[in-house]
Amino acid sequence: MNEPDASNATIEIGLSSWIIQDGNYGDFHVGDRAEFAVEFYPDSVNKAASASPALLERIAPAQYNAAGRILHLTSELWVLDLGLLVFQESRPPKGLSVGDSIAGAFHLGIDPFFYFESLYASAAIPPMIYTWCIHRILIETAPFVESTEGNARGGPKVYVRDPLKRGRREIAATNAWNDDDGHADYVLVCELLDIPPKRHRSVDLWPR
Numbered sequence: 001m002n003e004p005d006a007s008n009a010t011i012e013i014g015l016s017s018w019i020i021q022d023g024n025y026g027d028f029h030v031g032d033r034a035e036f037a038v039e040f041y042p043d044s045v046n047k048a049a050s051a052s053p054a055l056l057e058r059i060a061p062a063q064y065n066a067a068g069r070i071l072h073l074t075s076e077l078w079v080l081d082l083g084l085l086v087f088q089e090s091r092p093p094k095g096l097s098v099g100d101s102i103a104g105a106f107h108l109g110i111d112p113f114f115y116f117e118s119l120y121a122s123a124a125i126p127p128m129i130y131t132w133c134i135h136r137i138l139i140e141t142a143p144f145v146e147s148t149e150g151n152a153r154g155g156p157k158v159y160v161r162d163p164l165k166r167g168r169r170e171i172a173a174t175n176a177w178n179d180d181d182g183h184a185d186y187v188l189v190c191e192l193l194d195i196p197p198k199r200h201r202s203v204d205l206w207p208r
Helices: 017-021
Strands: 011-016 033-036 038-047 055-060 063-073 078-081 085-088 101-110 130-140 144-147 158-161 168-171 185-192
Touching: 011 017
Parallel strands: 011 101, 038 085
Antiparallel strands: 011 185, 033 130, 038 101, 055 063, 063 078, 063 101, 078 085, 130 168, 130 185, 144 158
């Protein structure tokens, strides 16, 4: 099992192989300079009683305890400032408002296409495409196993990663069409470069 140490110098971003297969990005290589926005997936989120400094504290690969504030919110989208601007295109929990302080546990993942294809055009949404240097790439090594959860009534088979065999190994580059028979899950260990976020990616970077 080869996982990165928690570090203030790097941020771990999850990546599923289908995002590359859809043509939204090329394969990633260690040492690449990449541009992408970051989507968050809340495992838990709570309104904080008082303002607290932005926080990203790693608890698992691409998963963080985080604190910050709500920067933008509609019925179908919310943007958080966690020291890093992140978004989620889904219905926010009830009772939240712009400016509220929040805390919770979040998975961070690469923007599949939601921001760079459409959300960027809204003046109400800030620039969110950051520039990164990829220092390491980790691939999930747990095999898929059949899960019966949610299929008690004879629904289709569902396959999930074996929770008893979760692990990561380091690779030099993604190979989205062939890694894990095209079903790979990656973590990009990235350094956030000191370049202001923007609305558009550089045309010479993607697809590779």
